[in-house]
Amino acid sequence: MKAKSAFVVGATLGYVFGTRAGRARYEQIKGWASSLWHDPRVQSRVDDLEAGAAQFAKDQAGALKDKAVDAVKSTVSRSSDPDPRTNPGAGI
Structure with missing residues (x-):
């Protein structure tokens, strides 16, 4: 549905800006x-x-809250791990 709506909007804008009909046609479509x-x-x-x-x-x-908390805990525990084999960003 989202892709179809985006296509219709894009096709409409392309038509309006690509034609010589100009402002009158734009107002009609609007x-x-x-x-x-x-x-x-x-x-x-x-x-x-x-x-x-x-x-x-x-x-x-x-x-979503639980997933966010778990992700933060996981990130924090990885960043506090000094072993570069388990935490590639620690050696930077």
Whole structure:
């Protein structure tokens, strides 16, 4: 979905900047995009996706915190190891 959206945006920008139609065509496309964005069905879907993303972030917060703590502990323990064979950055 992300790649498709990026392609559509890129194709639109390429068309607008690559044509001789100029400002009038740009305004026409801008108006179409604005009316699409403000469509109640689109906004309803955006709201649903935002709520889903927020809930997902809340659900994953504990797991992400644990992973971050483990990564920091692992990094700190490696940086305090003076043996360059187990800690390649220690000899620098």
